Amino acid sequence: MSSPSLTTLLPTKRQALIVATVVLLLSWLLHLLTRTPFSIVISRVGFVGICLLLAYSAAAPLRPAWLSRSAARLLAIALMAPLASLTTAFLAQGANVLNYLSETQTLTGHIFMAIVGLVFGLVMSLVAMRSERRQTERADRLQAELEKNRLERELLDARLRLLQSQIEPHFLFNTLANVEALVASGSSNAGPVLRHLIAYLRAAMPRLNDSDATLQTELQLVRTYLELMHLRMPDRLHFDVASLPELATMRFPAMALLTLVENAVKHGIDPSMTGGSIEVNGRRGIDGKVVLWVSDTGAGMAETAQPGTGLSNLRLRLQAFYGADAHLDLHEQTPHGVRVELHFTPEKTA
Template sequence: MKTAPTSFPRWPALPGLRQIVVVFLISLLIAWVTTPVFQSPFWLVLRRTTFIAMVMLLAFTVSGTWRLQWLPRWIPHWLVRVAAVCLLAPFASLAAYVAIAGDFMSFIKANNLLSGFATSTIFALFFGPLVAVAAIKREDKQRERADRLQLELEKSALEREVLDARLRLLQAQIEPHFLFNTLANVQALVESGSDNAAPVLRHLIAYLRAAMPRLNDADATLENEMQLVSAYLEIMHMRMPDRLQFELQLAPELKDLRFPAMALLTLVENAVRHGIDPGTEVGRIEVGGKRDARSGMVTLWVADTGIGMAETAVPGTGLTNVRARLQACFGKDARVDLHEQTPHGLRVELIFHSGAKT
């Protein structure tokens, strides 16, 4: 097993490679411009300018890391950094010229070196603060960008938590609605004295054992949902074998699609309860789904040949929650469409983009 190479973190007070390269390029430009002023070889001016600039860069980075406790709090930190650069400029220039002279006394006796020292100091005090202020502004922009990104990440995480809480609340409203309606159907079957009461009850118990662990399953898929729909319709078919037929047809590529648990089952339950059950004729329920390869839009449907929707009917709790949960999972563009069928019946379509998630 390979181990990752050990990395040694850079001490925060030391300048980074990018800063060093930028300062060297600035030194190169200043040396090229000021060489005629000093009347010295370019390489000598460049060496002296680079040394002074690097010392000032070190003062800039160190003062940005340390916060002197004895300074009044009302003094802005950027002013401290600029002052540190200006303070080190004469000493860096002095050190550069003393090194050229060989010792301090030789430097004092050389008039040309003294004038060069004064000129270098003036240039350092002019260019140093300008570069320092520009660097501080750039750091502030980077810090603001990082803070803004962090805020967006925290906001996104908070929105995700709110969304999860909303989904749990909506699902909590769906669960008792489904369970009570199913138990009411079993009660009606038992009270009617049907011979299918005992088999249906056994199938219901087996169904609930399979369904209960999935009621709060955040990773439920369409394949899980179709299994529950199939089990529910089998139970309803046993209850009214001569009046209910059904067909399931889900495109294979949609089986692993994440889908709100119990949402499709709620529509099937409504189709049985409000469409097939009140009628006297043989009814048929079709449940299916497909995806448009070009647009990526997914369409799921529950169609029945029951009595249809009355003109005065309004969407109930189940349908309202299905729409809310669908939009919470796939975005605000997800919708629930209701279509009357000919000669009678209702088709409910869930339409959403499989890649859209809030």
């Protein structure tokens, strides 16, 4: 076992300040009670106070393994108080100390000083140890809270990764199915659509697992996807994607809006004989809450399939990303179509 360093043996600045304050007050009180000159009183009380403080601070690191920290400190104070009081007599009288202590009044004074030092030393030690225990308990609680928060963040990240891994194949397979249908129909747009799909996937794939994705990158993917779908059905799909510059740098779960847009194309525009339009927009309210929406004028909720993997996972991802208050709302539009809204507060981002 390595020997304790000098830093661990010395008292802290806070402890020294408290002892200095007590020494001054106690010296002034004894000066008034005994009529002894203040300089003599404070020199003796100050010396005893310094000895007790050093004994208290050094007792814990120097104690034997079988003795507890508290017991070592109290024992050090009990031994140091009379020893320090006796030392003041040696320092004041030198070789004449025996004759000096033979006087009843002088001996009584040093015994009184030893008792005062012992009482105040033990009381101050008990107060200091209680304060240290409270600080240790607060530090332990804080450490436990930090560890809990770390584990919760890791669990949240794992949950987001799991949900993301479910959404990626869902999106990719649906997109490839659209391309397959276009090629099977012999459309002349098959070539351009395939080239746009390759360009889209080249841009989108690096962002699918991007934990630092922003709303701006999400809107770019949505716009590229809708341009691709517009090539597949140019007469039946029209769209408008807002830029939202005031929200562009906001952190946003990757592919959240893209999932809604894909559903709008698959369940709203595709089933409709006349097609329709898709709008992607949003705003920040005066209370700081953000609303993003994807609306379409397609077939509507009556002819739309029940929400599947995409919307179910999107609800979970939204709450995992922004907190329990985040939610997803679906509204039927007049005369037909669906509007899906995302409500959340960006400040709650993990």
